[in-house]
Each structure stands twice: as C-alpha cells, then as structure tokens.
Amino acid sequence: MNKTWKLAAAAVLWGTATLAIPATASSLESSSASGRPAPMVVAQNTAPATTPHEPTGAHAPGEPAHGAAGEAHGGGFPPFNPANFASQLVWLIITFGALYFLMSRVTLPRIGRILEERHDRIAKDLEEARLRQAESEAAQQAYEKALTEARNKANAIAGEARNRLNAETDANRKALETSLNAKLADAEKSIAATKATALSHVRGIAVDTTSAIVSTLVGAGAPQQDVEAAVDAALASKSA
C-alpha cells in the first residue's frame, strides 16, 4: 500500500520535473542512456530516449508519465525485471557463500578466540587475586599469632624477672630481719643484764641511804644487819 503510493508520487513528480526542466532532463536521460554498457538495454532504450519530454509534457501527470518511465528503462520496474534475476541470484550465492565461509572459518573464530582469551585472562587474574588475598590473610594471621606469642613471652619474661626479684628481695629482707632480730635479742639481753646489775645495786644504795638517813635522824648508827633486813623487807613488800 505504502509502496504503491510512493510509486504514484514518484511518477507524478517525474512528470512535473520533466515539465519544469525539460532541457536538463532530456540531456541527462540521453547521456545516461548512451553511457550504458549493455547493448541489450541500450537497444531497448534508444527509441523512447530520443524524445522523452515531448509526449510526457503533453500528457497529464500520472499514468502516462509512469508508462514513459517504465518504457525508458525496459522490462518495467527494475526490482521485478526477471531478466536480471539469474545474475543477481548467481552473484548472491557466490558472494554470500564466500561471506559465510569467511565468517564461519576465519573471522568469527578469530573474534571468539579474542573474547575467550580475555575471559580466561580475567578468570585467571581473579583466581590469582583470590589466591593472593588468601595468602595475605594467612600472613596477617601469622603476624598476629607471632605478635601474640611475643607478647605472651615478654609477659612471661617480665613476670619471671619480677618473681625472681621479689624472691631475692624477700630473701634479703628475711636475712636482714633475722640479723636485726638477733641484734635486738642481744641488745635486749644486755639491757636486761644492765637492768639486773642496776637493780642489784639498788639494795646497796638503799642500805647505804637508809643508814645515812637513820644516823642523821637518830644520831647514832644503826646496826648494819637491821638496816639490811629492813631494806629487804621493804623491797619484798614493794615487789609483791
């Protein structure tokens, strides 16, 4: 439907165009007709090509113009001209056959190989990246493990050193304490001895003092034994 409309429009236009520029149209028509190499087509063309604008100009545009166009080219509408079917078929078979052969044997495998290589390469690279990532993760874990171990070891060494130092300090302190205790005991002993000696002198002093006080108060010296007995009694009552 669309096609027929186009054809009609084309025919109308062909008529008007030849009306408008008959000189150019005829010169072009004849030059192209004579330039045609095939003798058969030329023979069919010569008769109407000599006077193409004369009859078309006289006729009303439309059917007659279309008829003239058809005549000028021989065999009617070119796509429907069976005279050319054999040539087109033969060359289509040759060229399309060659194209199919070249595409299926040369070009498509070639492009396919390029795509496959890229695909393989990408897959390989991804695989390698995955491997590398696993490696780096393993390395990280190893590093962290080593770090933890080192920290533990350092802690252990530090703890050991601390314990050793503590033990040494304790031992030193104990030794010092024992020696100090011994000295203290000695000192206490000497103090006790000094106190005992001092206390043993108290009686003599008391006796002497009592004698002196008695002699001063009474005027006459009291017998030594009485004084000693009185002092002893006093000391005994005091200590009791």
Add this chain to the structure above:
Amino acid sequence: MNIDPIHQFEVQRYVELLKLSGVSVSFTNSAAFMVGIVALIFFFLTYATRGRTLVPGRMQSVAEMGYEFIAKMVRDSAGTQGMVFFPLVFSLFVFVFVANVIGIVPYTFTVTAHIIVTAALALLVILTVVIYGFYKHGMHFLHLFVPSGVPAFLLPFVVLIEVVSFLSRPISLSLRLFANMLAGHIALKVFAFFVVGLGSVGALGWLGATLPFFMIVALTALELLVAILQAYVFAVLTSIYLNDAVHPGH
C-alpha cells in the same frame, strides 16, 4: 545522475559471463556491490581484530560488540544448541546491515532493494529450518504444526493455521526488507527532485527548495534507522525461525 526515482534500482550489466537458453548471467552493478559488501565486511573485521589486544580499541570493540550482540540474540531465541547457526545469522545480519547502510549513500546501489535478493535470503533461512529440522528430528519435526493441548475437533484448523503461518514466513521476511528499502529510497529521491526542480525556478524556488531539503535530511536519518532496524529484524526473525528447527515441539 538521473531524474527518474526508480533509476537507482536499475541493474546495469557490465560483463555478460554466460548465456544459457536465453538466461543471461552477467557481472552487474548489483554483483559489484555484493562483492564490495563482502570484501568490506571481511577486511573491516580482519583489520579491526588485527591487534587481538586484551583491552580492545575502538574498531575491535565494534567487531566484538557485533559478535556478542548476534551471539546473544541467537542464544536467547534458539538456545545453546542453536549456536550452530550463529555464523549463518551473523553473516545474514552483517550482509543485510552493510547493504542497507551503503544503499543510503547517494549514487550507490541497494542490493537489498531487490525482491530476488531478499527472497533468496529468506528462502535460505526457511530451507535451513526445514532441512535441519528433518535431519535432526525426522518426522518429529512435523510436531511444529501440531501444538499440544488443543482439543481434537479444533486440531485440523490449528494445523492449517500453523502450516499457513509457516509458509508465509519466507514471504513476509523477504517482502518486509525489500519494501522498506525500496519505499525509503524512492521517498528520498522524490524529495531530492523537489529540491532540484524548485531550485531551477529562481529565487523563490530556492527559498521553497529548503523545505524538501530539510525533509531529505530528516528522511536520511530515518532511513539510517530503518536500515539498521531492518537488518536487526531480519536477524531476530531468522533466529526465532531457526529455533523451530532446533526445538520443534511447542
């Protein structure tokens, strides 16, 4: 240059190679473009991948994207077993794609604007489906036309519909590409004539010619989209049809 909008579809015979019982086989402009398309595709893809670099350059990226685009398309519609057809779908796609895009360039010949070419490509696809289907699955391939879970009294109609839809595939596949290319190129040429015609009238004509000129710019962009889209559609439908050859059960 020719003022006729269908002159661009004219097949010009350069050298007649052989003539058998009135059927002439010649080296034509169509043949030259086919050879050029194949050479361009092969040399571009070979040149783009010459470095085989791990990190692709711009051209190698294009080649790889094309490869992966079609590979994904085939795998999505026909499954992993359908990958045997990957070279076929890839060849069809790049051939149609390059033919369509080259056709947009002025003065070039559009190979895919000829029904015989698109029909041959569509037939290639359908014959591949049929031959591979019977080769791989034998008579089981015919299950393609017998959907499971259909009531018995409806089955004849459903089978008929399935057969008709299967037979219409090569027609729609070839006509879609052909008609799109043909119509688009004619439309472009028609607007180009407006520009030339109006431009030859005078100053006012020059002014008027700017409108169809901008139309051509817009249409060229549209045609580029259509060219790419039709190549894509052709490849997608091919993969979907090939899926029937690989998995005939519905």
